[in-house]
Amino acid sequence: MIQLRNVSKFFGNGKNAVDDISFTVNDGEIMVLLGTSGCGKTTTLRLINRLLDATSGTVEVNGENVKNIPATSLRKSIGYVLQNNGLFPHYTVMENISTVPQLLNWPKDKTIARCQTLLHKLKLAPEQANSYPHQLSGGQQQRVGLARALAADPPVLLMDEPFGALDPLTRYAVRQEFKSLDELHTKTVVLVTHDIEEAFQLGDRICLMNAGRIQQTGRPAELLFHPANDFVRNFFDSQRTQLELSTLHISDIWDSIPDGYNDNGQTKITADASCWEALSLLSSGRVIAGHKASTKEITGTAIMNGLQTYKTR
Numbered sequence: 001m002i003q004l005r006n007v008s009k010f011f012g013n014g015k016n017a018v019d020d021i022s023f024t025v026n027d028g029e030i031m032v033l034l035g036t037s038g039c040g041k042t043t044t045l046r047l048i049n050r051l052l053d054a055t056s057g058t059v060e061v062n063g064e065n066v067k068n069i070p071a072t073s074l075r076k077s078i079g080y081v082l083q084n085n086g087l088f089p090h091y092t093v094m095e096n097i098s099t100v101p102q103l104l105n106w107p108k109d110k111t112i113a114r115c116q117t118l119l120h121k122l123k124l125a126p127e128q129a130n131s132y133p134h135q136l137s138g139g140q141q142q143r144v145g146l147a148r149a150l151a152a153d154p155p156v157l158l159m160d161e162p163f164g165a166l167d168p169l170t171r172y173a174v175r176q177e178f179k180s181l182d183e184l185h186t187k188t189v190v191l192v193t194h195d196i197e198e199a200f201q202l203g204d205r206i207c208l209m210n211a212g213r214i215q216q217t218g219r220p221a222e223l224l225f226h227p228a229n230d231f232v233r234n235f236f237d238s239q240r241t242q243l244e245l246s247t248l249h250i251s252d253i254w255d256s257i258p259d260g261y262n263d264n265g266q267t268k269i270t271a272d273a274s275c276w277e278a279l280s281l282l283s284s285g286r287v288i289a290g291h292k293a294s295t296k297e298i299t300g301t302a303i304m305n306g307l308q309t310y311k312t313r
């Protein structure tokens, strides 16, 4: 668990880069720090692993004030992933991934086994263990960066724009793979991005910042449908409809969908599907969904009406 209480950081140039922020990230949770350039996201991340020290306030990791933990041992217990992957160019993939296990004096066979497991989990071929970073694609390098951060199984993972340097298709694929990693269920993750779609795809909760201050912290649906102020409302406007459709599940609008369906060669989905997924499927034929022991036909009109009804609740 990570807890920030009334944390500020002043660099001596006028105003606080981070200004009186407080939030908690629970075990097994991904918290996304979202906001425009210069709003204080990276500074906040660096206050957690003590690359920077707070001017005021307290930062706790697993119940202990980070000021009381020697910086080197703190950083060994925190995985850190950077936008440009930060790999050592003269180390092989295996050597890069082994960095922290070696610092922790793991036996060699345990380190090798862990590297092989991570290569497999991150969809890297076993023979790539002996490649150097420049022999890999950007997506593969970023996967190695993730593997290196996860190698010693740290309870906390800090990620600074980890997918920012990838092209959109690769970015989406690597994000999906990251999200499906079983290891994440036990970790406390803080991820910095300015990409709204990424925040919604990965964040259990989102902390939206502006000019060093938190504007709202909450689940994606809370920020979207119950914005705390005009900044939050306006921040999502350019992608609002797609975000709303991606965030709402068919079950959320179930009561607004008319009863009835024709059992006639259609795609059947569960009500866990997002409205966006259902709309995408509609382009290739009719769609029905099952929920609450009933079945209904899902149409574009039903979804858009359901969305409007949901928003006026």
Ligand SMILES: Nc1ncnc2c1ncn2[C@@H]1O[C@H](COP(=O)(O)OP(=O)(O)OP(=O)(O)O)[C@@H](O)[C@H]1O
Residues within 6 Å of the ligand: 011, 013, 017, 035, 036, 037, 038, 039, 040, 041, 042, 043, 044, 194
């Ligand atoms: N070492 C530093 N010395 C002085 N000012 C700094 C330092 N680091 C950051 N700042 C300032 O603090 C503010 C917040 O910077 P920060 O890098 O945390 O923002 P950010 O939200 O991560 O931005 P970006 O998305 O562009 O990386 C900015 O105004 C920046 O210029």
